[in-house]
Amino acid sequence: MAETQKLPLRKEVPVDLTWDLSTVYQNDDQFEEDFSAVQAALPELKKMAGTLSKNADALLEATQRLLTVSRRLEKVYVYAQLKNDQDTSESRYQAMYARSQSLAAQFGAAVAWFDPELLTISDQQMTTFYQQQPKLKAYKRLYDQTFAKRAHILGHEVEEVLAGADDIFSSGEKTFGILDNTDLSFPTVTDENGQSVQLSQGVYSILLESTNRKVRKQAFEKLYEVYDQFQHTLAATLTTNVKNHNFKAHLRHYGSALEAALSANEIPVKVYDNLVSEVNRHLDLLHRYVALRKQILGVDDLHMYDLYTSLVGKESPKYTFDEAKKVALDALQVMGPEYVSHVKEEFSQRWIDVVENRYKRSGGYSSGTYDTNPFILLNWKDNLDNLYTLIHETGHSMHSYYASHHQPYQYGDYSIFVAEIASTTNENILTDYLLDKFKDDPEMKRYVLNYYLDGFKGTVFRQTQFAEFEQYIHEQDAKGQPLTATFLDDYYRQLNQKYYGQSVISDPQISLEWSRIPHFYYNFYVYQYATGFAAASTLADNIVHGDQNNVDKYLNYLKSGSSDTPINVMRKAGVDMTKSDYLEKAFEIFEKRLNEFEALF
């Protein structure tokens, strides 16, 4: 908190460390022009309702006009959002952002008729339309994504009830959010410096990394004392959420809630099942890692609160922003000169908002749209973690750049399933690069390996543990099993024991972990972190140790945007995510690096 006082004001930040949003709109007046143009177009879009199935030309016109407005709206939205994020205290941009959000909602309402009307067109009629108006073929995949839902769309009246009751259906998630973010009050605990700090989810994760064991233990125990008191309420909110998914999946004729959730992103259930079974087959590697952790920490008993503290001391290797850019460029040479030239553009043309200033949004992200640069927000600190953040967000931005430069607007974005692959491939390339660079420097090597192993544990193992839990509770509810707190506690403890093995004491508190994880309300979302990281391990390995062909395939994936299904897009990169090879390969790399790490102690 004390640090807030020292942060510069936005206007004090050197211009070359800020992003150049004048490349989006030269000034706010230009933003207002586009804003008004979008607003004025909405009644026209609404008026087209009822014209869609008339003939091929009507369908083409409606599609193109909708996309034109959508494209302009995205630019408006991104400008306001980035302006607001750079200094959230500025009321001018707060208002611009709020207006843009409302405009987006109005756009949604104005075109809500489009999908239901499209669904009234039969496959046969579409075939005729494509013949009559060949320009429609440019939008075929867009239409097909809606047609794929045809078998799961219900009668008009049922759909209306479902849409109207959406607020009620999501009450489990909402109640959890309010309880967790607002109503739960946490006690104060003592930090490393002997100071009293107010516990929160954010403070908890920092304290759990403390090198002082007493600090970790106290944070762990105090946090779970709070969740323990509310576990029955939290079992009820989670149950409501699970029942919501199961009820709708059944109503819409899906085999399971899992199938319903995955099909929304065109992902076969096999991808999920493969992940869970392959991770289970390789749990011995996690057990080995945990045993090694116990040995390095030199404790008689390893507890769940000992799993996040660093194994290589506290001080991170230091990288200034300029040094980090150099390292990133060097590491990414393996992507070839064209990719590197775009990264140079990112670094030199002010795509990045680098340093922290007062009231700037925290964290880091890559954001932009079809007609803007893929900007990056950072809150730079001189350490290894931030070097990884820079190369991660650069991966996203390059993906956006390639997709928007090689696809028409309608396919210039990409699905969430493939998004984290581009960013973590870059991270894995960096790991490879650093391990090679420091091959004769055991201290640095230890640091990099520790970073990688921790990342793999947290992303592949832990997220799959969550995925397994999510699947199990949905299946149990579907069978009629009440999801009581006791039932959830028991299963979670067993699952946790299975994942971490015998070297760690499964403290009773960990049974409650399910009760505080917001991701269990995201409807089968977390597995993508695990599949993404595993695919990225394979791809990075292919790029670093393979030939030009591997790089070309990888760039084809980036260039594909959303022009094909996520599974097909990844096939272009050379990874078949319906099979298990890519997971096997990821575990092979993990094992190799675990061996190297072990040898260094």
Ligand SMILES: [Zn+2]
């Ligand atoms: Zn990311």
